[in-house]
Amino acid sequence: MxxxxxxxxxxxxxxxxxxxxxxxxxxxxxxxxxxxxxxxxxxxxxxxxxxxxxxxxxxxxxxxxxxxxxxxxxxxxxxxxxxxxxxxxxxxxxxxxxxxGKHARHTVTVCCTPAFSALWMAHRLPSFFSANPDIDLDLVTTQNFLSLEPGMHPDVFITKMSRVREGYVSVALFHDRIYPVCTPRYLEQHPEIGSLEGLRNGVLLNLSPYGRSQVAEHVDWSVWLAVHRLDMADGLQHGAHYFNANDYNLLIQMTLNNQGVALGFDHLVSPLIAQGQLTRPLAQELVLEDTHHYLAYREDKADDRALQRFRSWFFAQGGAAAPA
CATH class of the missing domain: 1.10.10.10 (Winged helix-like DNA-binding domain superfamily/Winged helix DNA-binding domain)
Known part of the structure; x- marks a missing residue:
């Protein structure tokens, strides 16, 4: 031996x-x-x-x-x-x-999707840093929360999974509200997308499930249109253009570049609508009332002051009070 x-x-x-x-x-x-x-x-x-x-x-x-x-x-x-x-x-x-050290700083590691990072977190983070100058954030993005690198134990997960991992406490956040979005310019150039039939026959930018950690329902254009009693296949027979990508940031960027209509997830696109960069061509939407997004935090760090401050800030940003 x-x-x-x-x-x-x-x-x-x-x-x-x-x-x-x-x-x-x-x-x-x-x-x-x-x-x-x-x-x-x-x-x-x-x-x-x-x-x-x-x-x-x-x-x-x-x-x-x-x-x-x-x-x-x-x-x-x-x-x-x-x-x-x-x-x-x-x-x-x-x-x-x-x-x-004498002037110790604290770091909170947060894991979320690239889309949530870019479209939800990025423009809100200045308010966190200005209120918490002694806390640093380490942001990790992934599409597959179940296959993180060995040894990676984020303080916080933001995900659609109700139970992402043992040792974490999950807090329900919001439901998905999903509706079509395009630029005001695109709507002006294509007024036909103001109706469901016209929308179906237009240029649709679609979020595909490939390579994504989709534990909850995946809503794409075929699902969204079916909920509103329209068949996606009928639009394709009339020459509709259908673009697939599993990168939501890419789809939103293409939408902002006047290349078509994407499905907007309200928590991600509402700031762009408020700024006038995107608009809703019609009022119909889909609300997934049976599912939530979740914030899951490490149970063994529940009393950590930096983590508590991040949670309080996050819930305030999301329009909800932090749970006791």
Whole structure:
């Protein structure tokens, strides 16, 4: 059976970190002189540290070429590992300083879809940061909440899933309200889309389910029109143009560029309507009263002040009071 060396044994066999730091700087700059300048030491100190490291390893790390240096094969192997280790140490030190230092800051990690991030969060975040200057947000977007990278444990999920993961408390938010949207200019140029039949026969920009984490109902144009007693196939027979994409941000951008009519999810497009960039060509809509969007937060961080402040801000933005 292989026996792993103890931590004490590993530490005893470790080279001097000061020597390794000098080596990494020299390897990055391919110059002892520039390495010395970057570390605010003398060139002689760099040479001495690297010689000590080479003696410890029993291998030459650099080939000297005039005034510059070049890594040997052994040096390349050691540089790759040493640089990564120093990056990890630096990142860990930064996190500790931020979370536990004299002027500690707090970070809330939020996971949501790209569309929610771009169309709901982006224009509201300035109000959060101005009210909470000591809190940073780490925003992670995904279409598949069930397949996040290992070790990823967001503080908050915003999703259509009522139970996204064990260890989270889910709070119901709003229902989906779905209605057609286009630009005022597009409506002026295509007044026929002011009726359901005219809309069906127009250029429809459709959100497809492919590659998306659709746990709740997926509403596309065929579903929306069927609810209003129209068959999508009839429109296609009359030359209607139908564009599919699984990127909602793309569809909204195409709509803003006067390329057709998209289905607008009220919580995402209402600010664009309020600004006059989009309009509703007709009044009909679909409300999914049996389903909700949810905010799910980590149960083990329920008392975390930064998380509590984010939740309060979020519920206020969504027109609902934060639950007790």
């Amino acid at each position: 292989n026996q792993h060396p103890s931590t004490d044994q590993l530490l005893l066999k470790m080279p001097s970190l000061r020597a390794v730091r000098s080596f990494v700087a020299a390897a990055r700059y391919q110059s002892f002189t520039r390495a010395a300048e970057s570390l605010c030491v003398t060139q002689a100190a760099i040479s001495r540290q690297i010689k000590e490291l080479e003696e410890h390893l029993g291998a030459s790390l650099f080939d000297r070429v005039g005034r510059s240096v070049r890594l040997t094969p052994a040096g390349s192997i050691f540089f790759e590992a040493a640089q990564l280790s120093f990056l990890n140490i630096a990142q860990a030190a930064a996190r500790v300083r931020k979370d536990h």
